[in-house]
Amino acid sequence: MKRRRGTQRVPVGLLLPAALGLAFLVLPLAGLLIRAPWSSLPRRLTEPGVLSALWLSLRTATAATGVCLVLGVPLAWLLARVTFPGRRVVRALVTVPLVLPPVVGGVALLLVFGRRGLIGSWLDGTFGVTLPFTTTGVVFAEAFVAMPFLVIAVEGALRGADARYEEAAATLGASRWTTFTHVTLPLVAPGIAAGAVLCWARALGEFGATITFAGNFPGRTQTMPLAVYLALETDLNAAIVLSLILLTVSVAILAGLRDRWITGP
Amino acid sequence: MTSRGIRIALAGLVVLMVLGLVAYGYGHEDDPAPGDAAGSDRVKGTVTVFAAASLTESFTRIGRDFEAANPGVRVTFSFAGSSALATQINQGAPADVFASAAPATMRTVTDAGNADGAPTTFVRNQLVIAVPKGNPKGVKGLADLTRPGVKVALCAEQVPCGAAAEKALDAAAVSLTPVTLEQDVKAALSKVRLGEVDAALVYRTDARAASSDVDGVEFPESVGAVNGYPIVVCRAAPNRAGARAFVAYVLSDSGRAVLDRAGFLGP
Secondary structure, eight states, rough: HHHHHSOOOOOHHHHHHHHHHHHHHHHHHHHHHHOOOGGGGGHHHHHHHHHHHHHHHHHHHHHHHHHHHHHHHHHHHHHHOOTTTTHEEEHHHHHHHHHHHHHHHHHHHHHSSSSSSSHHHHHHHHHHOOOOOOOHHHHHHHHHHHHHHHHHHHHHHHHHSHHHHHHHHHHOOOHHHIIIIIIIIEEEEEEEEHHHHHHHHHHHHHHHHHHTTTTOTTTTTTOOHHHEEEEEEHHHHHHHHHHHHHHHHHHHHHEEEEEOOOOOO | OOHHHHHHHHHHHHHHHHHHHHHHHHHHSSSSTSSSSSSOSSSSSEEEEEGGGGHHHHHHHHHHHHHHHHEEEEEOOOOOEEHHHHHHOOOOOOOOOOEESSHHHHHHHHTTOEEEEEEEEEEEEEEEEEETTTTTTTSGGGGGGGGOOOOOEEETTTEEEEEHHHHHHHHTTTTOSSEEEEEEHHHHHHHHHHHSEEEEEEEEHHHTTTTTTTEEEEEGGGGGGGGEEEEETTTTTTTHHHHHHHHHHHHHHHHHHHHHHTOOOOO
């Protein structure tokens, strides 16, 4: 059956726009590859700032994804499974970081978590903790921008999942919490994994909110996208190389994860 | 023909179409603008000016004055870090005029052959220490910035204000660890305005433009780190006559007066 479906004629009305879409996405990447100064690539890779920026990017994006999973999956469950007044408004609010220009998101974070912010001034006064210009600040900025991707993906998976399994568990006396951990979570695991991957990828590429909220300091808050932007100020080739390193590492990790965790055709 | 063959053929077709579009764009880019060589005394159309972020207030003002003096002309600005603008121009951005905050950045444009004639230095700028209004930390000079508990923002060394800051700090033999290296002077200033840092090294003109929120503390070592601002007409300027007229206006007495008021030094 599967084989037959694969060899059927593909309608031109779908194939043509699909091919154009692919070309549109892939050509800029090809542009980077063509312009890349391949001979100087090994030398650039061993420059001290590059590896620390890459390592920082991978660490913060992973931490941000962790934060998004812990907070975002329950939020998605709430939106998908509980009827409460104002649910539509809450759902719209969740997507705000998608619409907000990231730089504005960074300013908004400063107004709340900054040294003079609503919560930030209290944190500073009570615990002596300030978030801007710290690695934790980078994680905050990335999580803020990336969380909607996870929530939307997981909510979609929850709505698509067969609710009868949960009802059956409830009939058998399982509490809502047990149902969630033993039935719902395994059921939507692929959706959560897909959402987490999107979230991680968005966090890895985050620029605007990070540079605004967390600033730019090598080794502490200078992630790869920030390093690329500043390299662009003086040396286009360096910026291209840095982008390619970031792309290669992220594509390799995503491809690896996909085979392992996300099963599907 | 198999469906696989059709797919490959179609994909090839699409690639050719896209390449064709790209080639069409290239072919037309170098065509001289019609009427460019004719009467250049009558200025019209839109003049696109790429200018360093630190020129935002004064050039916006000069642009309005220029439009008033030349009815029918519109000036549009792209204000950003000089280096980013230089990169855009070298990649073919349709700029008529480029005003940079540093000769080194201007050189990347002239070296690439993208300037029409030699740049003219029209102002110079000097660094000050921007502190929140009232100077709560009592900052009087560069040495105060190394005190514990004083958070400092500098520009990244890749942009002119960062290079100037480095020069000034070297001249003062002060070694300080900033909390952040910002991407342009306005970003560094906004960190002071938001109260996230206690001080930032910015241009005197930026501190003056933000005088409702910040004070500018002058320091002697800034004399050794004065930036010249060069301006030039771009080689691929779509509106060359307009570009020349705008540059002439910046260098005129009326332009000079606006720049003086903003706190710039003479060339």
